[in-house]
Amino acid sequence: MKIDVVCxxxxxxxxxxxxxxxxxxxxxLIIETSTPLxxxxxxxxxKVETDWFLFLDDDAFLCADWFQKAQKFMRDDVGAIxxxxxxxxxxxxxxxxxxxxxxxxxxxxxxxxxxxMTVDTLLRTSILRDWNPKGVIAYxxxxxxxxxxxxxxxxxxxxxxxxxxxxxxxxxxGAKRDMQGLKKVMTGxxxxxxMVKILGFSALQTVALVCxxxxxxMRLKVYIVHQNLGCVVGxxxx
Numbered sequence: 001m002k003i004d005v006v007c008x009x010x011x012x013x014x015x016x017x018x019x020x021x022x023x024x025x026x027x028x029l030i031i032e033t034s035t036p037l038x039x040x041x042x043x044x045x046x047k048v049e050t051d052w053f054l055f056l057d058d059d060a061f062l063c064a065d066w067f068q069k070a071q072k073f074m075r076d077d078v079g080a081i082x083x084x085x086x087x088x089x090x091x092x093x094x095x096x097x098x099x100x101x102x103x104x105x106x107x108x109x110x111x112x113x114x115x116x117m118t119v120d121t122l123l124r125t126s127i128l129r130d131w132n133p134k135g136v137i138a139y140x141x142x143x144x145x146x147x148x149x150x151x152x153x154x155x156x157x158x159x160x161x162x163x164x165x166x167x168x169x170x171x172x173x174g175a176k177r178d179m180q181g182l183k184k185v186m187t188g189x190x191x192x193x194x195m196v197k198i199l200g201f202s203a204l205q206t207v208a209l210v211c212x213x214x215x216x217x218m219r220l221k222v223y224i225v226h227q228n229l230g231c232v233v234g235x236x237x238x
Contacts, residue, residue, distance in 0.1 A: 001025060001052075001071075002025045002026065002027040002050060003024065003025065003026065003027060003050045003051075003052050003053050003054055003122070004026070004027050004028045004029075004030055004047075004048045004049060004050045004053040004054070005020075005021065005024060005026055005028075005029050005030065005053070005054045005056055006030045006032065006041075006044045006045075006048065006053055006054065006055050006056070007029070007030070007031050007032070007056055007057070007058050008032045008033075008037065008040045008041055008044060008055070008057075008058075009031065009032075009033060009058040010033060011033075011058075012031065013031065013058050014058070016061070017058055017059075017060075017061070019061075020056060020060075020061060020062050023062050023063075023064050023065075023066060023067060024054065024062070024066075024067050025067070027049060027050050028047075028048075028049060028050075030044050030047050030048065030053075032044035032047075035137075036135045036136055036137045036140075037136065037137055037138060037140050037181075038133040038134065038135055038136045038140035038143065039133070039135050041055070041118070041133075041140055041144070042131060042132065042133060045125070045128050045129070045131065048125050050125065051124070051125055051126070052074065052122055052123065052124055052125060053122070053123055053125055054120070054121070054122050054123075055118040055119075055120070055121045055123065056119075056120055057118070057119045057120070057164065059164060059165040060085070060119050060120050060162050060163065060164045060165075061162065061163040061164075062083075062120060062161075062162050063160075063161040063162065063163075066083065066120070066160050066161065066162060069160055070083070070122055070158075070160055073156055073158060074122070077153060077154055078124070078153060078154045078156060079123065079124045079127050079148040079149075079151060079153025079154060079155060080116060080121055080122065080123050080124070080145070080148050080153070080154075080155040080156065081121065081122040081123075081156050081158060081160075082116050082117055082118075082119075082120070082121040082122075082155065082156065082157045082158070083119070083120035083121065083158065083159075083160035083161070083162045084102060084103065084157065084158065084159045084160060084161070084162070085102075085119055085120065085162050085163070085164035086099050086103075086161060086162065086163050086164065087099055087102075087164060087166045088163055088164070088165060088166070089165045089166050089167050089170075090166055090167070090168065090171075090223070093219055094219040094220075094222075094223060097219045097220040097223075098219075098220055098223055101220055103159060107156065107157065107158040107159060108156075108157050109154050109155070109156055109157075110145060110149065110154075110155040110156075110157060111149070112146065112149045112150070113146075114145065114155075115139075115141060115142040115145055116141055116142075116144065116145035116148075116155045116157065117141055117157075118141045118144065119162065119164050120160065120162040120164075123144075123148070124148075124153065127147075127148060127151045127153055128144075128147065128148075131143075131144065131147050134184065134185070136181045136184045136185055137177060137180065137181055138177040138178045138180060138181030138182075139178055139179075139181030139182045139184070139185050140181065140185075142181075142182070142185055143185055168226065171223065171226060171227050171230065172226060172227070172229065172230035173230060174230070175227045175228070175229075175230030175231045175234065176230040176231070176233050176234035177234065178231070178234065179230075179231050179232075179233075179234025179235045180234050182194060182234075182235075183234075183235070191235070194235070195232075195235045198228055198231045198232060198235065199232060201224075201228060202224075202225055202228035202229065202231075202232065206225050208221055
């Protein structure tokens with residue numbers, strides 16, 4: 001079985017990134033540089049020739065057995081198989097806390113209204129041929145998730161290892177950009193609900209941080225508060 005690999009990027013992938021292709025039975029590599037992001041993904045899907053394809057970010061690096069493990073989830077009722085990333089680029093102690101937290105969670109099936117990610121995600125091509133998203137710079141993966149689920153297929157998030165670069169600046173501005181996209185893909189009421197959730201969660205994490213609760217997870221809380229601050233800025237001023 002061969003699959004097309006899609007990389008949506010502003011520039012050509014690095015030589016290090018191209019090593020990912022050694023671990024996948026590649027049919028074609030599709031590089032898409034158009035904008036905005038949602039239209040770039042739509043344009044890339046139109047070029048796919050295989051039954052399944054892989055969205056892979058230009059700063060994501062698969063472990064050697066990623067595809068081998070992913071194949072067992074390619075069932076008839078599954079439309080998307082999303083890997084789970086290992087963060088790098090924030091400093092060793094912080095990365096350890098974040099990764100331990102993420103990998104402590106079991107595999108899950110997303111429900112309607114939840115957002116899937118496309119860092120390292122296998123997708124069933126046939127159900128996306130008619131995906132026609134509005135033009136947004138971010139949060140297009142939410143639209144993609146809803147499309148797959150409304151087609152009656154499952155979106156799985158499973159523990160498939162993939163290294164993904166994350167700096168403190170990228171963490172903040174990525175969250176800010178996501179919220180700018182959210183405001184365009186959701187209704188005013190939905191945006192308001194998300195804002196209340198994010199503000200409330202950030203406030204609770206900040207209190208826990210200041211009070212020194214669970215000191216062994218202090219770096220994780222700093223990361224979450226930092227990320228949520230970017231979300232709040234994006235919601236209020238984006």
